[in-house]
Amino acid sequence: MKEVVVISGKGGTGKTTVTANLAALANQFVLADCDVDAPNLHILLNPKILEEKPFYGGNVVVRHSDRCIDCGLCRVLCEFEAIAADGAIDPIKCEGCNLCVVKCPMGALKLVPQQSGTLYFSEIDRALMVHGRLKAGGENSGKLVTQIKRIAAQVAKEYGCEWAIVDGSPGIGCPTIASVRGADAALIVTEPTVSGLADLKRVVQLVEQFRVRAFVIINKFDLNLTVTEEIEAFCGDRDIVVLGRLPLTQAVVEALRRGELLVRQGRPNPVGDELNAIWNQLNACLS
Numbered sequence: 001m002k003e004v005v006v007i008s009g010k011g012g013t014g015k016t017t018v019t020a021n022l023a024a025l026a027n028q029f030v031l032a033d034c035d036v037d038a039p040n041l042h043i044l045l046n047p048k049i050l051e052e053k054p055f056y057g058g059n060v061v062v063r064h065s066d067r068c069i070d071c072g073l074c075r076v077l078c079e080f081e082a083i084a085a086d087g088a089i090d091p092i093k094c095e096g097c098n099l100c101v102v103k104c105p106m107g108a109l110k111l112v113p114q115q116s117g118t119l120y121f122s123e124i125d126r127a128l129m130v131h132g133r134l135k136a137g138g139e140n141s142g143k144l145v146t147q148i149k150r151i152a153a154q155v156a157k158e159y160g161c162e163w164a165i166v167d168g169s170p171g172i173g174c175p176t177i178a179s180v181r182g183a184d185a186a187l188i189v190t191e192p193t194v195s196g197l198a199d200l201k202r203v204v205q206l207v208e209q210f211r212v213r214a215f216v217i218i219n220k221f222d223l224n225l226t227v228t229e230e231i232e233a234f235c236g237d238r239d240i241v242v243l244g245r246l247p248l249t250q251a252v253v254e255a256l257r258r259g260e261l262l263v264r265q266g267r268p269n270p271v272g273d274e275l276n277a278i279w280n281q282l283n284a285c286l287s
Ligand code: SF4
Pocket: 063, 067, 068, 069, 070, 071, 072, 073, 074, 075, 103, 104, 105, 106, 107, 108, 109
């Protein structure tokens, strides 16, 4: 099984569109949506949820008020100002550090797991999909991503899948690191803008740190041909294969507005053809 993660320097570059369309071209695959802070692969693929379960990202403190003598020590000790003057504990501010629990003279505090998101196991056309969603302010997106990838790997093994296709988190933070770690290839979707090129350089550095082979797809390449050529030159200098260039056409805009896959549009379909060529080239590079 080969794991391919699709990432980008920031959100809104077309990463999820690319993921969904490549998945439509794959055979025997499992799909994982690891963009847990802003998941939208389900909007394009409309999965049927088979199972959902809570995700516990960390612990939060709770008080047994019958034991508390209101000495105020916990409030003074808490660096995160999670305990208000009236003793109310703010679960968003509490970092679960355990300090107040061990220092409370009455043993009135304890840590309990806090649900910070939900894990879903779903069915899409021809495949199974693992995805998740963090609650607003929910913590530990890297841990949720790691769980999604672990379940996807188990599913791939159980069903003999050839591919795990992962919609990774954008940026270079903890969830992106968790998305990239252990993958066979990272497809970095970028756009030809000055900030897009700067973001690409940072993401490439991250991917290389984890010894994952990087590939690049330039989305909306015709927005700025000069920067497109700069991106290609940067990739050439680092031996990174540019798998393809996707144009921004009215047909693309219309298909996205209708929530349709680009590879399933009627002919002529130059963008669908380019996505097919990208998929074939990736297969050839990884075989
Ligand atoms: S330290 Fe314990 S006893 Fe004191 S206010 Fe906090 S919970 Fe109550």
